Amino acid sequence: NAGVMQNPRHLVRRRGQEARLRCSPMKGHSHVYWYRQLPEEGLKFMVYLQKENIIDESGMPKERFSAEFPKEGPSILRIQQVVRGDSAAYFCASSPVRTGGSGELFFGEGSRLTVL
Amino acid sequence: DAKTTQPPSMDCAEGRAANLPCNHSTISGNEYVYWYRQIHSQGPQYIIHGLKNNETNEMASLIITEDRKSSTLILPHATLRDTAVYYCIVRVGPSAGNTGKLIFGQGTTLQVKP
Numbered sequence: 001n002a003g004v005m006q007n008p009r010h011l012v013r014r015r016g017q018e019a020r021l022r023c024s025p026m027k028g029h030s031h032v033y034w035y036r037q038l039p040e041e042g043l044k045f046m047v048y049l050q051k052e053n054i055i056d057e058s059g060m061p062k063e064r065f066s067a068e069f070p071k072e073g074p075s076i077l078r079i080q081q082v083v084r085g086d087s088a089a090y091f092c093a094s095s096p097v098r099t100g101g102s103g104e105l106f107f108g109e110g111s112r113l114t115v116l
Numbered sequence: 117d118a119k120t121t122q123p124p125s126m127d128c129a130e131g132r133a134a135n136l137p138c139n140h141s142t143i144s145g146n147e148y149v150y151w152y153r154q155i156h157s158q159g160p161q162y163i164i165h166g167l168k169n170n171e172t173n174e175m176a177s178l179i180i181t182e183d184r185k186s187s188t189l190i191l192p193h194a195t196l197r198d199t200a201v202y203y204c205i206v207r208v209g210p211s212a213g214n215t216g217k218l219i220f221g222q223g224t225t226l227q228v229k230p
Binding site for chain 1: 150
């Protein structure tokens with residue numbers, strides 16, 4: 001059973017370009033979470049999605065960032081007009097159900113974005 | 117979700133037990149205690165979780181005090197591969213409006229030394 005798959009693992013963009021990060025959850029999982037980790041900092045929650053719905057986007061920057069989880073295909077985190085401060089590791093996690101108390105989130109290995 | 121307090125760093129000798137403390141004095145009755153770890157730049161890895169009772173699995177043991185205001189994660193025989201940042205997180209149980217997201221603090225950096 002494959003784990004959470006993220007790609008690309010490494011992405012280099014110039015300022016002003018767009019970055020698209022993809023996350024395929026574990027088989028049978030319909031809940032996806034995105035986290036960002038700036039260099040030498042902790043993990044920060046960004047957004048929680050279910051299929052075709054954004055449930056909680058309280059951690060998303062107000063501009064340039066968007067996320068989707070379509071009925072078919074992976075979840076996409078999109079960053080428009082990237083700036084150097086967007087350079088970070090972006091982690092995706094999935095869960096099979098709304099894991100309020102039991103169960104856990106399964107994390108991918110992350111996508112590392114470098115903005116030149 | 118309740119706030120947790122962890123020491124920023126700890127050392128442990130290889131082969132010895134590593135005991136990582138966590139304070140969560142404002143924990144409420146329906147909040148679980150979760151432990152995750154992040155080995156250098158990898159994705160976080162689930163270790164264990166509990167509500168009231170002590171828990172044990174193949175990776176670790178979780179000891180929760182009777183008043184639930186603190187807990188200890190125990191790695192019984194630490195190896196060099198256990199060097200990582202360990203996160204203690206409390207999170208509410210299933211209820212309407214609970215998204216299930218985890219809020220990570222700064223964690224404890226455990227350095228296992230030969």
